[in-house]
Amino acid sequence: MSPIPPFDLTQQYTTISEEVSAAVLDVLSSGQYIKGSVVESFERQFANYIGTSEGIACNSGTDALYLALRALQIGAGDEVITSPFTFIATAEVISAVGATPVFVDVEPETFNLDLKLIEAAITERTRAIIPVHLFGQPVNMTRLMAIAQTHRLVVIEDCAQAIGAKWGNARVGSIGHIGCFSFYPTKNLGACGDGGAVTTNDSAIAAAIRMLGDHGRKSGYFHEKVGVNSRLDAVQAAILQIKLRYLDSWNDQRQTVAKRYHQLLHSISDLVVPQIPEGGHGVWNQYTIRLSRALETHQHNGHGNFRDAVRQQLQQQGVSSMVYYPLPLHLQPVYADLGYQVGQLPVSEQLAKEVLSLPMFPELSALQQEQVVYTLKDSLLQVAELSV
Structure with a gap:
């Protein structure tokens, strides 16, 4: 592939x-x-x-x-x-x-x-x-x-x-x-x-x-x-x-891609799929999962960040992903003078360790998505073995 x-x-x-x-x-x-x-x-x-x-x-x-x-x-x-x-x-x-x-x-x-x-x-x-x-x-x-x-x-x-x-x-x-x-x-x-x-x-x-x-x-x-x-x-x-004439059609295609990801990923226990806010209609600029459940065990055994290890495995198998954002703004060096401390905004800090954005664009095919999810499952298994 x-x-x-x-x-x-x-x-x-x-x-x-x-x-x-x-x-x-x-x-x-x-x-x-x-x-x-x-x-x-x-x-x-x-x-x-x-x-x-x-x-x-x-x-x-x-x-x-x-x-x-x-x-x-x-x-x-x-x-x-x-x-x-x-x-x-x-x-x-x-x-x-x-x-x-x-x-x-x-x-x-x-x-x-x-x-x-x-x-x-x-x-x-x-x-x-x-x-x-x-x-x-x-x-x-x-x-x-x-x-x-x-x-x-x-x-x-x-x-x-x-x-x-x-x-x-x-x-x-x-x-x-x-x-x-x-x-x-x-x-x-x-x-x-x-x-x-x-x-x-x-x-x-x-x-x-x-x-x-x-x-x-x-x-x-x-x-x-x-x-x-x-x-x-x-x-x-x-x-x-x-492009504006095509925007709604492209956004509809993104919806289709997101729904397919939902279906393919719902049974995987080591991740959390993104939720659509009730009352809202999203357009899926990114499809961002959270890799959280194996995080503590992996880090406890001295293997670093679980999400980063999974991302590396994905890359080695030909699936690129993105991390938005690895360090929240309140902890960025440029804002050190504002006085925010680690632990002050815990959800943002946790997300920064867990989020992973999977391939997302309107033309992403069903076959490509199946490859992404198969590779993700395999990467999760490989990284989990390091946590034992």
């Missing part, structure tokens, strides 16, 4: 290569590579898809979060609550505007913010909450928005991994005050390079984000704020316009 990668962008490109080539050539022949009608058209289409009145394209998901915080004038002296179990960009932007990230632990089932812990973390300095719809699974936005309303906080949804996901009947990115998206190539809607977008129903916020992302100006060479250069180029916008 051929090696199985964690994701494969080539198959997706093959199916739309003629459309993409034509669209890119149209942009190149137009001579309008920055801003312009193609970018504006994509912004409208994307906002309409998410269900908001405003969509603003930018050059990355990180910038989307940064611009959202800047538009809200969040900065020095302010606190923003978020998850420690996510990519650093979510917290990095809080620090970048001069505010302080406040980490709240996550749920062991969904890997998303544990909403029962939010209110205890709110202080008089708290300005906003950034929930992360991790791995494509939505946060319970009904409960979160109720908490935010009670405490008069702004909610900025980090939807980087969850384009197309829903809570109830609403897509993520349309429920909070602001939605932030990444078009990094491995996302469900991925560009052929970096890209991002912000969605909102607040026209004043949208205007501020547009200005800040274009050097703090509304027009010409007259600058009202210290801004940044964060623009989605027209080539990427043209590609994303095409």
Whole structure:
């Protein structure tokens, strides 16, 4: 059998290569590579898809979060609550505007913010909450928005991994005050390079984000704020316009892949399969299992991390996997000055030792999945023998 990668962008490109080539050539022949009608058209289409009145394209998901915080004038002296179990960009932007990230632990089932812990973390300095719809699974936005309303906080949804996901009947990115998206190539809607977008129903916020992302100006060479250069180029916008038409179909294929994994993995005692939040509709940017039950025995016998040993065995047999994330943010060296200690956010710390993301992409075949699961079972057996 051929090696199985964690994701494969080539198959997706093959199916739309003629459309993409034509669209890119149209942009190149137009001579309008920055801003312009193609970018504006994509912004409208994307906002309409998410269900908001405003969509603003930018050059990355990180910038989307940064611009959202800047538009809200969040900065020095302010606190923003978020998850420690996510990519650093979510917290990095809080620090970048001069505010302080406040980490709240996550749920062991969904890997998303544990909403029962939010209110205890709110202080008089708290300005906003950034929930992360991790791995494509939505946060319970009904409960979160109720908490935010009670405490008069702004909610900025980090939807980087969850384009197309829903809570109830609403897509993520349309429920909070602001939605932030990444078009990094491995996302469900991925560009052929970096890209991002912000969605909102607040026209004043949208205007501020547009200005800040274009050097703090509304027009010409007259600058009202210290801004940044964060623009989605027209080539990427043209590609994303095409891909947006296929997004729901690709997300449906991811659902099929996830259900098949559920069926193939449910009887394996050494792992925990991911759970779909009740009331939510996920889009499976990742399919992330937990290898937990043999962990203590394996470590007790001096063999290191059980998850890492299984991953190594998988790799040796041609199945690639990923670990998101091996060290939670509150324990990262960059945040040592915040004073978090080992054991303070125990669920995130435990997940960091246990999670393993299996190959996940829309074109993953049933035969490939059977190979993944067969190899996983064999790897578990081999590593378990070391624990005896």
